[in-house]
Amino acid sequence: MTYTRTVLLGLTLALVSQGAAQTMLETATTIGVQNTLQSIGTPTMPKVNLPAPGTTGAASPTATTPATAAAAPTVTVTPLTADQQVLLGQARAAYQAGTLPEARRLYETLVTQNYTNPAPHFGLALTLFAQNDDKGAAFELQQFAALAPDRFEGPYNLGVIATRAGRHDEALTLYAQAAGLMKDQAGPAAQRQVLEALAAEQTRKADFAALSTTLAAISVIDPQDLDVQYRLAQARTLSGQGAAALPGVYALLQSAPDRVDAALLLADIYVAQGLPERALRELDAAGPRVKTGDDRAALLLRRADLLAQTGDTRAAVFAAQAATREAPKNAVAYAREGELRAARGDRPGALTAYLNAVKLAPQSAAYRAALAGVRLTLGDNVQAQADAARALTLRPDDATLARALFVQGVAAYRRGQYAQARAALTSSQTRAPSADTALWLGLSAYAARDYAAAASALAESVKLNPTPTARVNLGSALLASARYAEAEAVLRGLVSENPRNAEAWYLLGLSQRAQTRETDARTSLKAAAALGNARAQEALK
Structure with missing residues (x-):
């Protein structure tokens, strides 16, 4: 799990x-x-x-x-x-x-x-x-x-x-x-x-089994050390003995009911046992016991994670939002709210949350890159490009670096800066290969009329994730590269799976016409025209 x-x-x-x-x-x-x-x-x-x-x-x-x-x-x-x-x-x-x-x-x-x-x-x-x-x-x-x-x-x-x-x-x-x-x-x-x-x-x-034995020996030396009790429960949980750790965690909470780390561990143990609802109840029960807003925020953020895992993303957003009210200077809480809102398609809400996270943690490359990604989905390509560039100066980890380069590349493509787009997307793909990055790299190469490079990148995208969008663009790039038979094979597969794909029928007709098979070409173009493809209707004249 x-x-x-x-x-x-x-x-x-x-x-x-x-x-x-x-x-x-x-x-x-x-x-x-x-x-x-x-x-x-x-x-x-x-x-x-x-x-x-x-x-x-x-x-x-x-x-x-x-x-x-x-x-x-x-x-x-x-x-x-x-x-x-x-x-x-x-x-x-x-x-x-x-x-x-x-x-x-x-x-x-x-x-x-x-x-x-x-x-x-x-x-x-x-x-x-x-x-x-x-x-x-x-x-x-x-x-x-x-x-x-x-x-x-x-x-x-x-x-x-x-x-x-x-x-x-x-x-x-x-x-x-x-x-x-x-x-x-x-x-x-x-x-x-x-x-x-x-x-x-x-x-x-x-070696958490051996660690459990060692920490148990330490607890004998100092049975009043609550931190050792907590570490022992952690070790037992990590060794696959979460149920065996429960008595120790409950004993620890009896001695120190306001320990948020123990409450979080308790919830984690129940999640590991396949009991997320019980974990949620334990988090709710811990809320009145903890003393600070930061601790309540930690419980709420864990609650948000659990709710998101169980599919209740709406309630997860509310939990993360509540965490920001409990700890208004907690950048992590705002970033988590932004992530959850973005996943639900609430782009304006995600933008506001990420802006707060960046304000509180201006040196976080991850938050800046996430903000850039939200701006990209809102069509604010100029600011998305600027935020991505800023993230690249903040010593990002590899994943964040690849994400910032992706945003920078897509924004550049949308602004017609194809050379810059290709450079950023190539760098991103080298660090973290993905179907989306390869797709946009192929589109950028196509826009720059480098059809061979476009076909190569789009073939990689199809290999990683054969979506209809990637395959129809691959067919187009192969067609532009005069690789007509390969284009026909890709496009025939598309129309076989989805006979209502007008663009695939149109390109299939062009690939057949290029191979001087006019009868086949007209059949494909008529299918595209019947589905409303204007270019196919023109090609039939």
């Missing part, structure tokens, strides 16, 4: 916006983790492995996998001496004070003195990361992960580096590994940071 797919796309965008850039988890500066790191190396600590030589030059989730570890020599973790612990404290203080060169020097000194203790590697990694030396930071984190394979900070922070480098599949693997290790190690804040990083990568990958 088209509307459902649109709804789900909106949900996806909302979810992606939740994923901010990840930051390093500096847990080594907390008391609990300091104690843990400094106790690594007690006699009870088992031997761990360093990555094999040549495998530690860049962050990689495979650096600490069993296969790699099996190939590497075992190294016993060595505890820090008392002097080294003092030096570690000085290095941390320098890092926290922002004196990064000094922190790096101190950490590197510690690494030289005691390479097989994880704490200096971790601190050095954070310092190098702060200095934008991601390669060096990744190397040190790999050493930390090899010396402390049960700690989650290593894979998490390697994941941060992978995210920053755009290696998102790798980051996803590393964050999942960190999430699996952090139980009983991290506090609530650190756990949430890891899970949010994992959620961001799952969202990017559109």
Whole structure:
């Protein structure tokens, strides 16, 4: 169902916006983790492995996998001496004070003195990361992960580096590994940071089933976070579990009845279940609960969309118009009203709505191009051409660019500017091929007496959408190009389908006469004349 797919796309965008850039988890500066790191190396600590030589030059989730570890020599973790612990404290203080060169020097000194203790590697990694030396930071984190394979900070922070480098599949693997290790190690804040990083990568990958699991875990950490409840409902809906998301959405609305995003999501879920009438009732019920005009406008616009989808375009227009009254500075509402009015053939009403949208959002190429299109349908070719030209200066997206070029081309054709029309329509057709654009391009070429180009463009229009208008014009262009047999074939097909097409009979007669088949030609011309074609009557004299 088209509307459902649109709804789900909106949900996806909302979810992606939740994923901010990840930051390093500096847990080594907390008391609990300091104690843990400094106790690594007690006699009870088992031997761990360093990555094999040549495998530690860049962050990689495979650096600490069993296969790699099996190939590497075992190294016993060595505890820090008392002097080294003092030096570690000085290095941390320098890092926290922002004196990064000094922190790096101190950490590197510690690494030289005691390479097989994880704490200096971790601190050095954070310092190098702060200095934008991601390669060096990744190397040190790999050493930390090899010396402390049960700690989650290593894979998490390697994941941060992978995210920053755009290696998102790798980051996803590393964050999942960190999430699996952090139980009983991290506090609530650190756990949430890891899970949010994992959620961001799952969202990017559109793995909404896994995302639902991750967000459910976050909601356990902070059950009062209503935004997490909302995101969880979104993820479940996107994973195809909209019905399962309903209890969470209703619970969220019980806690925050004025949340318009939850009300919209609720309506979307019912639409996805094939229950648009229920969705409309939920939107109506939410109206008195929301507090601002902008929120009421959002509900009304969604109502307009639903009504349009169900075929009640008149009520859809009224809903969009009501949205403009609730939020008179909302350009989106005016543009939607204009779109709905144009679809109903209310061109003056659409013009007024789009003029308001453009006034409120003068830098919107899409609104300006839509305004140009309405002016074109009203026959205001000069202003349509001007608006289309203005839209082209506003950095339009590809679809808007193609639309503005189309309007510009048709307006130019109507004004007799055939060279300009052909240039604009050719550019539009290159970006977004359509039967209408090809038709007008063919007409422009025909008007410029370039009949071969006209026939080519009109043939493309017929290929994309074989309307009678495109086919009769193709027949005319083929006839003008002296391709009489091809013209006859096209035109004979037209009169077979619609024997009352006078223009097709007339052109068919001309194509037959050009092939010196006068008897056939007169039969076709008589049929056209009987249907009132004056040119056919003249041709019979």
